[in-house]
Amino acid sequence: MTFNLTVSPDFAPSHISGWYYFNTWLQRQLDVGIHLELYDDFAQQREDLKNGSIDLIYANPYDASMLVRELGFKAVARPARRPDETVIVTLRSSDIHSVEDLKPGITVATTDDPDVHTMGMIMLEPADLDRSNINTRTVGGYVVVAKALLNGSADIGFFLKDAYEELSELVRKDLKVLVSSQISVIHHALLVGPKMQSHIPQLKEKLLTMGNNEKGAIVLENMGLSGWDPMSEEQTEFMIDLIDTLIPD
Amino acid sequence: MPEANKQGPRTVTLRYFDGTRREAEIINQEVPYPDGKLIVSRTDTKGIITHVNRAFVEMSGYSKEELIGANHAILRHPDMPTVAFEDLWKTIESGKKWHGYVKNLRKDGCYYWVKATVIPNIRNGKLVGYTSVRRKPSRSKISESETLYATLM
Ligand SMILES: Cc1cc2nc3c(=O)[nH]c(=O)nc-3n(C[C@H](O)[C@H](O)[C@H](O)COP(=O)(O)O)c2cc1C
Numbered sequence: 001m002t003f004n005l006t007v008s009p010d011f012a013p014s015h016i017s018g019w020y021y022f023n024t025w026l027q028r029q030l031d032v033g034i035h036l037e038l039y040d041d042f043a044q045q046r047e048d049l050k051n052g053s054i055d056l057i058y059a060n061p062y063d064a065s066m067l068v069r070e071l072g073f074k075a076v077a078r079p080a081r082r083p084d085e086t087v088i089v090t091l092r093s094s095d096i097h098s099v100e101d102l103k104p105g106i107t108v109a110t111t112d113d114p115d116v117h118t119m120g121m122i123m124l125e126p127a128d129l130d131r132s133n134i135n136t137r138t139v140g141g142y143v144v145v146a147k148a149l150l151n152g153s154a155d156i157g158f159f160l161k162d163a164y165e166e167l168s169e170l171v172r173k174d175l176k177v178l179v180s181s182q183i184s185v186i187h188h189a190l191l192v193g194p195k196m197q198s199h200i201p202q203l204k205e206k207l208l209t210m211g212n213n214e215k216g217a218i219v220l221e222n223m224g225l226s227g228w229d230p231m232s233e234e235q236t237e238f239m240i241d242l243i244d245t246l247i248p249d
Numbered sequence: 250m251p252e253a254n255k256q257g258p259r260t261v262t263l264r265y266f267d268g269t270r271r272e273a274e275i276i277n278q279e280v281p282y283p284d285g286k287l288i289v290s291r292t293d294t295k296g297i298i299t300h301v302n303r304a305f306v307e308m309s310g311y312s313k314e315e316l317i318g319a320n321h322a323i324l325r326h327p328d329m330p331t332v333a334f335e336d337l338w339k340t341i342e343s344g345k346k347w348h349g350y351v352k353n354l355r356k357d358g359c360y361y362w363v364k365a366t367v368i369p370n371i372r373n374g375k376l377v378g379y380t381s382v383r384r385k386p387s388r389s390k391i392s393e394s395e396t397l398y399a400t401l402m
Contacts, residue, residue, distance in 0.1 A: 098284075126284075126385045126387050180284075182304075183287050185302070238291075244368055245368055245381075
């Protein structure tokens with residue numbers, strides 16, 4: 001039997017090859033067939049998750065609730081020292097200096113990355129801004145969010161902090177961060193679906209020691225990760241509860 | 250805002266739902282909510298604190314050791330009307346999410362406003378406790394709440 005692996009569509013384009021290396025590495029470690037399926041957008045991926053065709057996913061924290069509580073997935077590990085943090089960014093030359101300076105009617109450039117969008121919206125609340133009084137432009141990636149700011153088609157943009165920091169110096173010199181989240185307990189997670197759960201103990205062991213040998217370390221580097229930390233069932237449930245409190249009813 | 254609150258430090262007796270009371274010094278000085286942070290705590294089913302994050306410790310002024318095992322009412326500010334917490338408990342005990350604006354009392358007597366969301370924690374179908382996550386409220390919501398709560402005292 002061949003299992004299906006997928007990755008939250010918000011992965012950095014520069015790490016695509018890393019995920020293919022990871023897939024090869026995993027197949028050797030577990031001695032099973034695994035197919036890697038990548039998606040451009042969250043909607044199509046969620047559909048395939050719901051129809052049961054995915055067995056292993058590096059999931060966006062926002063999707064963890066559906067995966068664990070509705071589809072029976074279990075978390076095995078999370079990326080070490082890689083919490084998902086969000087920044088709200090504007091043009092450096094702008095006379096906006098804090099979130100509280102923002103006014104209704106502004107245009108926000110954002111992506112379909114659900115946890116970053118949710119946190120971005122929460123960080124606008126101190127200025128009494130919400131869905132009802134801002135314009136949202138959802139674009140295909142963080143480089144496009146930066147472009148929207150530079151060409152003036154958006155007033156502010158939501159970025160995954162890591163993605164913002166990976167923008168070129170040339171782009172960032174014209175931008176400034178208005179606010180940066182410091183949550184630290186919301187992060188991606190590697191989740192295993194019902195059909196693959198007998199492999200969990202072995203998978204855990206291999207992931208947690210992945211950086212200890214040269215091959216594993218090279219794969220990690222290509223994925224942009226420094227290693228994996230264990231993730232218990234209770235840690236997963238806690239993160240899901242926390243995210244639940246942030247999602248508007 | 251009540252008249253007394255505009256003056257300097259004052260000592261009040263806080264009376265809790267369970268009949269206990271404590272004396273607290275109240276200082277009319279707000280500590281602003283830190284940008285970008287979430288203040289997180291968890292309690293057991295009775296409201297006894299079982300977990301706090303660093304932002305909680307920093308904003309409340311208590312140490313983690315003082316907080317774990319304490320009743321969450323340790324943050325109760327005398328300007329908060331009892332009905333707000335009755336509504337909180339009624340909502341979460343019926344399994345639902347509660348949102349509200351809360352004025353909290355720090356250990357040093359100062360206060361801070363939060364927008365709080367509390368949800369029941371369900372594990373294997375059983376209620377095991379509650380999680381509260383607070384974020385930065387807008388000034389307009391704070392003044393609306395001040396006005397509303399003053400009428401409910
Ligand atoms: C998860 C959770 C978080 C709470 N957080 C607060 C809080 O931050 N401040 C507060 O005054 N009460 C909080 N409460 C409510 C207290 O348990 C308590 O009802 C309230 O302080 C009023 O005290 P009393 O019920 O003894 O009158 C919280 C309750 C729960 C379950």
